Amino acid sequence: MLLTNKCAQHGLGMGFQKVASLLNKRTYSWVVTAAGLKLTTKTFNAAESRGKWGGSVPLWCSSNRYVSSVLYPTSTKAAATAATGVISNYNRQQALTLTTKAATKRKMVAKLTEQERCEKLQPLLDAGWTLVEGRDAIYKEFQLKDFNQAFSLMTGVALLAEKINHHPEWFNCYNKVQVTLSTHDVNGLSSQDIRMANYLEAQVKLLN
Numbered sequence: 001m002l003l004t005n006k007c008a009q010h011g012l013g014m015g016f017q018k019v020a021s022l023l024n025k026r027t028y029s030w031v032v033t034a035a036g037l038k039l040t041t042k043t044f045n046a047a048e049s050r051g052k053w054g055g056s057v058p059l060w061c062s063s064n065r066y067v068s069s070v071l072y073p074t075s076t077k078a079a080a081t082a083a084t085g086v087i088s089n090y091n092r093q094q095a096l097t098l099t100t101k102a103a104t105k106r107k108m109v110a111k112l113t114e115q116e117r118c119e120k121l122q123p124l125l126d127a128g129w130t131l132v133e134g135r136d137a138i139y140k141e142f143q144l145k146d147f148n149q150a151f152s153l154m155t156g157v158a159l160l161a162e163k164i165n166h167h168p169e170w171f172n173c174y175n176k177v178q179v180t181l182s183t184h185d186v187n188g189l190s191s192q193d194i195r196m197a198n199y200l201e202a203q204v205k206l207l208n
């Protein structure tokens with residue numbers, strides 16, 4: 001989890017000390033100050049870190065006067081940046097490469113073929129998903145036991161969404177989660193929507 005001081009301060013409250021001690025286990029020495037977690041003057045050599053940590057490189061994000069640095073495998077960089085909205089001062093070329101790769105990966109997403117609709121979409125329709133009128137999209141309302149269960153479901157989906165770079169359109173009211181899935185990049189249903197719908201079905205089974 002990428003710790004910006006703001007999030008650490010507000011999200012963790014008194015857990016600051018715990019966070020600092022956790023982080024200190026990762027060969028950093030952090031000082032808890034009134035303004036947040038402060039990294040001591042330890043510097044970090046990217047090449048060394050690659051060797052030492054097997055491919056992870058430091059992702060440096062600065063917030064206010066303090067620098068929070070956490071090791072990430074490069075595959076989680078985009079999610080971490082998206083999650084915090086912090087523009088990291090990570091190697092710009094590397095970031096561009098990652099973005100290009102993500103864009104390339106997305107290009108590979110295509111609209112479902114007729115055969116895929118029969119094989120992969122039909123089981124979801126049988127499970128209660130419906131086609132959205134006027135759109136190539138599917139919709140389902142999930143009713144959970146309570147808000148806690150509903151939000152647990154949404155949390156799992158959010159993590160998947162960030163991982164596969166595919167996000168649902170959804171509405172939550174207490175124990176209900178209404179989900180619409182479609183792939184904006186192809187203006188219709190793709191395998192990403194099937195994947196997310198199947199994930200939702202599996203998670204709801206686990207929760208109930």
Ligand SMILES: C[C@H](O)[C@H](O)[C@H]1CNC2=NC(N)=NC(=O)C2=N1
Nearest residue numbers: 165166167168182183184185186
């Ligand atoms: C730029 C970014 O990769 C794209 O906007 C992603 C993000 N999440 C997405 N989510 C959905 N549902 N459809 C998309 O086409 C999509 N595209």
